[in-house]
Amino acid sequence: GTRERVLAHLAEALARASGAPIEHHTTGFGSILVARIAEPHYFAVALGSAWPMPVLEVHLLNRVNGSTTPVESPARLIALDTPGIVAALHKASTNVKGPGHVDF
Numbered sequence: 001g002t003r004e005r006v007l008a009h010l011a012e013a014l015a016r017a018s019g020a021p022i023e024h025h026t027t028g029f030g031s032i033l034v035a036r037i038a039e040p041h042y043f044a045v046a047l048g049s050a051w052p053m054p055v056l057e058v059h060l061l062n063r064v065n066g067s068t069t070p071v072e073s074p075a076r077l078i079a080l081d082t083p084g085i086v087a088a089l090h091k092a093s094t095n096v097k098g099p100g101h102v103d104f
Contacts, residue, residue: 006053006079007031013082017089018043029056035089040064041096043071043089053079060092071095 011022014035023034030049034042042061048054055077060069073088074081 003049003051003053007033007047010079010082010085013086014043014045014089017086018093034061037089037093037096041092043092044068045085045088047079055079055081055085058085058088058092060095069095 007024011024011033014033015022018035018037020036023032025032025034027046030047030053032044032046034044036042037060040063042063044057044059044061046056046058048056055073058071058073060071062068071088071092074084077084077088079085
């Protein structure tokens, strides 16, 4: 119940921020949410399953060449910190699109 609601809320916020549907992958350690930034770049956040669902890793993915680049995020970030995770998405987006990029 609660975990699913938190993940749904986080996915909705990431979808609003990215402008695209969010992929949700269930793993042995928890979940991975993936948001499209700009082809071929995606933002991925790995969340542990133990409450309060800590953010384990945040990466920028390139689906053409298969590379991943860690994205800095605040220490002790948890799934309930939607603004912190969305800020990490924006930071990754800026790294891909450049600081002056504006979507229309």
